[in-house]
Amino acid sequence: MEFLSNTVVLSRLQFALTAIFHMLWPVLTTGMGIYLVIVEGLWLKTRNPNYYYHARFWSKLYVLNFGIGVATGVPMEFQFGTNWAPFSEAVGDFFGSILGFEASMAFMLEAGFLGIMLFGWERVNPVIHYLATIMVAFGANLSTFWILIANSWMQTPAGGEMVEGKFVVSDYFQAILNPFMANSVMHMFFATLETSLFVIGGISAWYILNQRHPEFFAKSFKIVLAIAIAVAPLQIYIGHLSGEQVYHYQPSKLAAIEAKWETLPAGKPADWSLLALPNNQTEQNDWEVTIPNALGLILELKPILSEPVLGLKEWAPEDRPRMVGLVYYAFRLMVGIGFFFAALMLFTVLQWWRGKLSPEQIAQQRWLMRAWILAAPLGYLAVESGWIVRCVGRQPWTVYGKIRTVDAASHLPPGEVLTSLSLFAIVYTLLFFTTLYFGSRIIRHGPNFDLPIPGEDQPAVDTTPGEPLPDQRPVEAQQ
Template sequence: MEFLSDTVVLSRLQFAVTAIFHMLWPVLTTGMGIYLVIVEGLWLKTHNPDYYYHARFWSKLYVLNFGIGVATGVPMEFQFGTNWASFSEAVGNFFGSILGFEASMAFMLEAAFLGIMVFGWQRVNPIMHYVATILVAFGANLSTFWILAANSWMQTPAGGEFVDGKFIVSDYFQAIFNPFMMNSVLHMFFGTLETSLFVIGGISAWYILNKRHSAFFSKALKIVLAVAIAVAPLQIYIGHLSGEQVYHHQPSKLAAMEAQWETIPAGVAADWSLLAFPNETAEQNDWEIKVPNALGYILEFKKELPEPVLGLKEWKPEDRPHLLGLIYYSFRIMIAIGFFFAGLMLVSVLQWLRGKLSPENITQQRWLLVAWIFAAPLGYIAVESGWIVRCVGRQPWTVYGQIRTVDAVSNIPASNVLTSLLSFSGVYTLLFCAALFFGSRIIRRGPNFNLPLPSSETQAGVNTDPGQFIPDERPLETQQ
């Protein structure tokens, strides 16, 4: 087990563990924040108490994810100073600024208004509360923008040059809006929103399948469907644009994603590898299933590509990505989940149009509800798979084409990294178990229909006693 004495391998493994675990939580908060904006807006527009209780119920899961996201995100960023000091010293004047913008602009905005969103229902004007909810959702998604801007710069560095091993910024806007940035931000934005939609839809389907508050949660499922009609196909299209960018800017990553060993010349129709078993030692695929002439259509909607698709053999072994099986299958898992989501959305919409999702009929759609429950965790797998492709496929570079990973790591003993890796793994395991426990308890208890609705005085903008409420406005189910 030579890797236990390798600082580079252990530092990469530690960052992977912390990043993969941390990613589980903001994925839901960024998307669920938008959902909360929608249901609270419907509450203000229609005064239907169901939407108010939806906002109160789902915000509990939001707060749980927010708390664990904060607890796991801070240690992850500290690693740039502890494990990746050489990288931080080389690019800190830009990269450090971007992480600082994320903390000061986005995280602080989200944290500042979260208290109003959670505790301000009976204490502030409904419009002020709605503004707070909007700002919480905006702050969560602004974090996505800054994190993706920083990571995209690592993929396609721009806006300056390296002088004596340090990056000197000449144009901050060019560095921020680097070639990868826009599609990366959009792909992550729709990825987190899609994941949140199918989590909310899956939880709602579980309630309906168990005949608990069926009419109430059928509303949630229909809201999810209405948004997913646009999100699911858009996510597939933006994913295609991201793949096209990899083709033009990171040919070695594309070769790894496709397990392509030989170069395909320009103007030649290329097959797409559907499944394969890459053999890095023999520099070939031991077996492979191909779709004839499909690669060009996948990359640029053309049979014949205008530029060659470089094979892995174009680079020396030390200059190409490794762990090809991980990159290759992570990419295909992400694609498969994206198309499954689109298919499930389409089938569900057709059932909706046929009247099968009405409160009277929805409990009879067992196969569809089971499919939604099955889909609930798949978004997490797709997001994590995408980040594996993005970061493992960038190797052996930390900053693509500029700083090698072996040169970016801190000069510290491997034993130190192993100790922190084991410590993080232990703490994160406890946090994960705690999240499952408290999250399942929130779901088992379900929505609290005894919560008071905002009083007429509060709705008029007057601060009033939190105990006051409108007694006769209750969801339809609770009146029956």
């Protein structure tokens, strides 16, 4: 229990708790915002009430996630001034301005138009409302853009140098366009979008499986499937590019990801570790399952490495990641989920091509619907695992190669940090179950077909679970 008296460890645990919990909510809002833009655009183009009701229904889940994301994001940023004051003082000229951009440009843009998107359906012109929805989605993704710039700079600091313990910016745009920036932004953008697609698809599959408005939710299911056809393979490719960057810029992180203790020389084939049990004390893997010659194919798309893969023993213990097992398995969990999503997408597309997703047959695909329900939470695990690899693998540095984590933490009494950590854990646990409760209520209640449609003289007619919408009924039934 020595960690209870270590301020740095406790501050890291507190930031990890708040960051992991906060990340659950903007992941969905950034991706679902794009989905709302699509369905509302389809409604404006076709005037099909199905798309209108989709926009109204999914926006409820959007605002729930937005509210919890705001409530949990603010305390996380305050920690830069409380638990990580030396870090803020050292890099505040650049890092602080980037966080300021995120708040003033992105968050304010999203929050400013959110009210119009939620309450302006019958109060503003449909085109103006659609513009508000676009601005909300743009603001949510712009927030991700600035946050990833800040974090990617911590991974590959550029645009200045450390002078007497403070980072002095010489080229602001070079700092923004640091080597990790482009792939980091794209990787996170597709991660949030892919997670949102499989959440929407999983919820839609739940409705279809339970025979609740199956034709209605078949539309949302097919929309996310059509987008996933492009997103799932692109995310795998961008993840590969990110791995290549780690290979060249953060060799100690790569060694932890692959649990490599000894250096693999260039010019020779290298095996890839599929499963292993890393042992930090003995500096070796207690057991390991490998795939021959696969590491070169993963890193360079060829079996023979052109550059060496440095082992962890190349660095002193205090200069390399310590939680090798966590980084190793977090990476494999992230990659495994990415390939599972791609495989599920391909199989579902095949069923679509065979006509199995028609309104008459989609409810009969029970195992496929169950697979999508199972996939709904997996995107969150992949995102959280990716951030664990990204940040824990960066240790012992807060700013890679520039500022050590031990030097970035505030000198606070351990008891005070433990108290705040405990309070965060209690409050966030309550928030988590409260959010699940209200989210489940929204899903159980389902879409409200009594809502009037803007521009229509008569309100829509409510439907019972499993019954098609009015525009989908045969002409005889409508008469």
